[in-house]
Amino acid sequence: MSSDETVEETNGDSFGKVKQRFKDRSQKVVQTKAIMSKKAVQTKEMLSKQAVKIAKQAEEHERFINKVTHLLGVLGFGGFCFLLGARPHDIHYVYCLFYIIFVPLRWIYYRFKKWHYYLLDFCYYANTIFLVDLLLYPKNEKLFMVCFSFAEGPLAWALIVWRCSLVFNSVDKIVSVLIHLLPGLIFFTIRWWNPESFAAMHPEGSSRRASWPYVEDKSYLLTWLFLVPLGAYTLWQVLYFLIVNVLRRQRLLRDPEVMTSYRELSKKAQKANNLWWRLSGLLGDQNRMFMYIAFQAIFTVATMALTVPIFLSYKLHVIFQILKISAAIWNGGSFLLEVMPKQVILKEKKKAEIQPAQPQRPHDQSLVLMENSIETNRSTEAS
Numbered sequence: 493m494s495s496d497e498t499v500e501e502t503n504g505d506s507f508g509k510v511k512q513r514f515k516d517r518s519q520k521v522v523q524t525k526a527i528m529s530k531k532a533v534q535t536k537e538m539l540s541k542q543a544v545k546i547a548k549q550a551e552e553h554e555r556f557i558n559k560v561t562h563l564l565g566v567l568g569f570g571g572f573c574f575l576l577g578a579r580p581h582d583i584h585y586v587y588c589l590f591y592i593i594f595v596p597l598r599w600i601y602y603r604f605k606k607w608h609y610y611l612l613d614f615c616y617y618a619n620t621i622f623l624v625d626l627l628l629y630p631k632n633e634k635l636f637m638v639c640f641s642f643a644e645g646p647l648a649w650a651l652i653v654w655r656c657s658l659v660f661n662s663v664d665k666i667v668s669v670l671i672h673l674l675p676g677l678i679f680f681t682i683r684w685w686n687p688e689s690f691a692a693m694h695p696e697g698s699s700r701r702a703s704w705p706y707v708e709d710k711s712y713l714l715t716w717l718f719l720v721p722l723g724a725y726t727l728w729q730v731l732y733f734l735i736v737n738v739l740r741r742q743r744l745l746r747d748p749e750v751m752t753s754y755r756e757l758s759k760k761a762q763k764a765n766n767l768w769w770r771l772s773g774l775l776g777d778q779n780r781m782f783m784y785i786a787f788q789a790i791f792t793v794a795t796m797a798l799t800v801p802i803f804l805s806y807k808l809h810v811i812f813q814i815l816k817i818s819a820a821i822w823n824g825g826s827f828l829l830e831v832m833p834k835q836v837i838l839k840e841k842k843k844a845e846i847q848p849a850q851p852q853r854p855h856d857q858s859l860v861l862m863e864n865s866i867e868t869n870r871s872t873e874a875s
Contacts, residue, residue, distance in 0.1 A: 558661040565660030580681040584626045587674045591619055594667050601664075609736060609744075609752045614792075615650065615671055617728045618642040622675050634716050637803075640683065641721035643675035644802055644812065645795040651816055653791070658824035665827075669820050680813055684806055717800050725792050729785065737781065754784055 576583050595616070602608045618639075625632065625639045650656070651672040659665040736744070736752055744750055758780060761769035772783040802809050 562661035580685045606750045637716040640679045641717045641799045645799045647672045649795040652819045655823045657827040658820040
C-alpha cells in the first residue's frame with residue numbers, strides 16, 4: 493500500500509469520526525430538547541392542576557375572601573386618601589409602589605385566564621411612561637405635560653365611559669379603577685399642591701416665573717398637551733396593531749378563548765346589538781377592527797383636547813377629580829346592587845344542578861326570595 497493511499501484512508505477515517513461526532517451531538521441535542529419539552533409540559537400540567545386546586549379552594553371560601561378583600565380595600569383606599577391630604581408631595585411613591593407590585597401580579601393572573609393581551613392596552617403603556625417620569629425624570633417639564641395629557645385625557649375618561657367600578661371586595665376591579673384614577677390624582681397634586689415641583693420645573697439658568705409652565709404661551713401648551721401626546725398615542729397604536737393583529741394573529745385565531753380589548757368590546761356590543769355595534773359595521777364585518785381603531789382615535793383626540801382647559805383651571809380640575817371618583821363609586825354601587833345578586837343566583841343554580849337534590853337551607857331560601865323579588869321588579873318595570 494502506497495503512502496498516498498494510507499493518507500487518504502486516514503483522512504477518510506478522521507472525516508468519518510468527525511461526522512459521527514456531529515451526528516452524536518445532534519442526537520444529544522434532539523434528546524435534550526425532547527426531555528426539556530417533556531419537563532416543560534409536565535411543569536405546565538402541574539401548575540395548571542395547582543391553579544385549579546387553588547381556584548376551587550378559593551371558591552369554597554369565596555365569602556370569607558370577599559370580606560377580607562373588602563376590609564383591606566376600604567382600609568387601603570382610606571389610607572391613600574389620608575396620605576393625599578397629609579403628604580401630597582410624597583403620594584407619587586405610593587402610586588409607583590402600587591404599580592410595581594400589582595401589575596406583575598395581574599399579568600400572572602391574566603396569563604392563567606388568557607387575558608394577558610389586555611396588558612398591551614394603552615393604559616399600561618401610559619402608566620409605564622408615568623413611572624419613568626416620576627422616578628427618573630421628575631423635573632422634566634415637557635414629559636410631565638405629556639403624562640398629564642395621558643392621565644387626564646384618555647385614561648380619566650375611560651374610567652367614566654367604560655364604567656370602571658370601585659368594588660372593594662374585588663381585587664381585579666380595584667386595580668382596574670386605580671390604574672385609571674391614580675395617575676390623574678398624582679399629576680393633580682404635582683400641578684397644584686406641590687411647590688417643590690413648581691420651583692424645579694423651569695429651564696436651567698432662567699429666573700422663576702409667575703405662571704407654570706408658560707400658561708401665557710398657548711402654542712407651547714397645545715404642543716405638549718395635545719400634539720406630542722397624540723404622536724405618542726399613534727406610536728402605541730401602530731405597535732399594538734403589529735403585535736396583536738400581525739405577529740400574534742395566528743395564535744389568536746387558533747384560540748378564541750384568548751381575550752383582547754377588541755374581542756371583549758365587540759362581543760358585548762354584538763350581544764347587546766347597540767349603537768356601537770351598528771356603527772362599527774358600516775363598512776362591513778371585515779372592517780370592524782379598523783372602525784374600532786378609528787373610534788378609539790376620535791375618543792383620544794377629543795379627550796386630549798380637553799386637557800388644555802383642565803390644565804389651566806384649578807376649579808375645573810377639582811370638579812373633574814370629583815366627577816371621576818363619583819363615577820367610579822356610582823358604578824361600584826350599581827355593580828353591587830344590580831349585577832352581583834344575579835351572579836350569586838346563577839352560581840347557586842349551577843351548584844344545585846351539579847349537586848344531588850337536598851333539602852333547602854335557610855340561605856338557599858333567601859336566594860330564592862331574592863330571585864323572586866328581582867323577577868317581580870322586572871315585571872313591575874315592564875308594566
